[in-house]
Amino acid sequence: MPSIHGVTCVDNDTVAVISASERNIHLVSLKSGKAVRIIKTNFFSHGLTFTEESFIVCPAQDQMQEVRLDNNTRCIGSNVLETYVASLGNALFFVKKDTHSVVCINKNGDILWTFTNDTDLSGPRCITVDEHGNTFVVGYNSNNVIAIDTSGKQHKILFIRNRLMW
Missing domain, CATH: 2.40.10.500 (Thrombin, subunit H)
Known part of the structure; x- marks a missing residue:
């Protein structure tokens, strides 16, 4: 996974990692160090956090997005464009x-x-x-x-x- 731009804890066993050069979120096992799941997105990302069973992701060129574990995505705010x-x-x-x-x-x-x-x-x-x-x-x-x-x-x-x- 090239150009890692963000990481956040999901639980005691998993972290999520994003890259500005890939359109997905990698869920990585802390025990194995390998991706256990990949959530596809429609955007390249810079920053992310995890709260209430969803990721808040900062796309490189768009509004902040909420990406739920069930792959549903929605915009947050009307003009929240941050990293x-x-x-x-x-x-x-x-x-x-x-x-x-x-x-x-x-x-x-x-x-x-x-x-x-x-x-x-x-x-x-x-x-x-x-x-x-x-x-x-x-x-x-x-x-x-x-x-x-x-x-x-x-x-x-x-x-x-x-x-x-x-």
Whole structure:
């Protein structure tokens, strides 16, 4: 599988892997290291996450898609075109590189909150969320990692370059 662009945990035994050069999701066994299932898609992908028995996938040239394990696919939101995504239950968290912001939406595409702070977060890239809904984002240009609270209103710089902040 060339050019791997994303990975997410499915369960204790399986991870899902996507590639920007293939139109599918590979389910890989952690025990054997081999694909145990391939879910075909109609698009090349960059980022993905797994929540509530479905994958949220960031196609290379299209809107974010929900791909269910039964192979049903639907668009999320009307204009959600992003590369990095994380999830917690019905909430999806993604970065908007062009506006240096982080957005939290539900699976229907309704915006729950938006975080923007050009000083502390510049060039957002990778994103993850913990079980409490705190969001962690890499600032590529600001060379840091920030934590955003569950409301999207407060944040803290956790890491700058090679220096821990706590």
